[in-house]
Amino acid sequence: METPREDDELLARLRADGEYILAQQFSEHRSRLWRMISFRLDARMRGRVDPDDILQEAFLDAVQRLDHFLGNPATSLFIWLRLIVMQTMQNVYRRHLSTQKRDASREASKARDEAGDSTAASITAFLAGQLTSPSQAAMKQEQLAQLDQALIRLSELDQEVLALRHFEELSNAETAEALGIDPKAASVRYFRALRRLKSVLEKLSAFQPPGSGL
Numbered sequence: 001m002e003t004p005r006e007d008d009e010l011l012a013r014l015r016a017d018g019e020y021i022l023a024q025q026f027s028e029h030r031s032r033l034w035r036m037i038s039f040r041l042d043a044r045m046r047g048r049v050d051p052d053d054i055l056q057e058a059f060l061d062a063v064q065r066l067d068h069f070l071g072n073p074a075t076s077l078f079i080w081l082r083l084i085v086m087q088t089m090q091n092v093y094r095r096h097l098s099t100q101k102r103d104a105s106r107e108a109s110k111a112r113d114e115a116g117d118s119t120a121a122s123i124t125a126f127l128a129g130q131l132t133s134p135s136q137a138a139m140k141q142e143q144l145a146q147l148d149q150a151l152i153r154l155s156e157l158d159q160e161v162l163a164l165r166h167f168e169e170l171s172n173a174e175t176a177e178a179l180g181i182d183p184k185a186a187s188v189r190y191f192r193a194l195r196r197l198k199s200v201l202e203k204l205s206a207f208q209p210p211g212s213g214l
Contacts, residue, residue, distance in 0.1 A: 011073060018066050026059050029078050032169070033058070033085050039167045040086075040122050042093065049092055058088040079177050119159040120151040126167060143200070150200045154193055157181075161189040162197075 013021045026033075037051040062084050069080055128144055151159060157179065164175040165186075176186040194201070 010077065011070065014066065014077075015070055018070075019063050022062060022066055023059070025077055026062065026081060029081055030055065032078070033082060036082060036085065036168045037089065039126055039163070040089065043125055045093065045096065048096060054085065054088055054092060057092070058085040061088060075177060076174070079174060082178065119156070119163045120148070120154075123151060123159070123163060123167065124148055146200045147197075150197050154196065158189050158193045161186055162193040165190045 010021075010025075033055060034051050037054055041049065041051065058081070062081060065084065069077075073080075075083075124144055124147055127147065128140065154162070160179060161175055164170045164178060165172065170178065172187050172190070173183050175190070176183040179186065181189075
């Protein structure tokens with residue numbers, strides 16, 4: 001598909017006063033980028049890694065890479081910034097894991113591969129954190145097991161569309177851009193994922209798909 005270009009006015013402002021305009025734009029998108037980190041951050045890293053520190057590191061990296069973006073602005077600035085934040089998170093993971101003893105690092109890496117580094121795991125972990133009442137807690141494990149089974153029946157792309165649209169709250173157009181797919185296909189995949197998960201998600205009061213009509 002043809003990727004959208006950033007509007008000419010913003011590009012001109014970035015070329016004229018790069019770091020200052022980039023700081024303004026980063027501040028404008030900060031809450032959305034923070035939401036993405038909060039959703040995707042491995043549970044084993046919580047308490048060890050501050051999302052604000054990740055954002056600060058990502059901004060400094062974006063400043064260093066701005067010229068490259070301006071030389072080929074094939075995506076919107078927000079999607080570019082989101083990618084940099086994702087890459088920064090991966091770098092932070094590697095640094096923290098490399099500070100552990102070899103065996104501990106191997107176990108941590110294995111645990112991440114099994115449970116903490118997938119979109120499905122992020123969705124389950126996020127919803128698990130929303131089940132806080134005594135009645136919810138009593139059914140929590142059964143509900144989450146059902147959710148796990150339902151999620152693994154979705155393709156990885158459908159899981160990612162669901163995560164971007166609902167949990168990161170990207171628009172359909174942004175979701176399509178981030179994944180490199182057609183906007184219509186992104187919309188179809190989102191509602192198909194909701195439909196397939198409907199019976200499980202209805203049991204989780206924390207999950208209320210916006211405008212889904214389900």
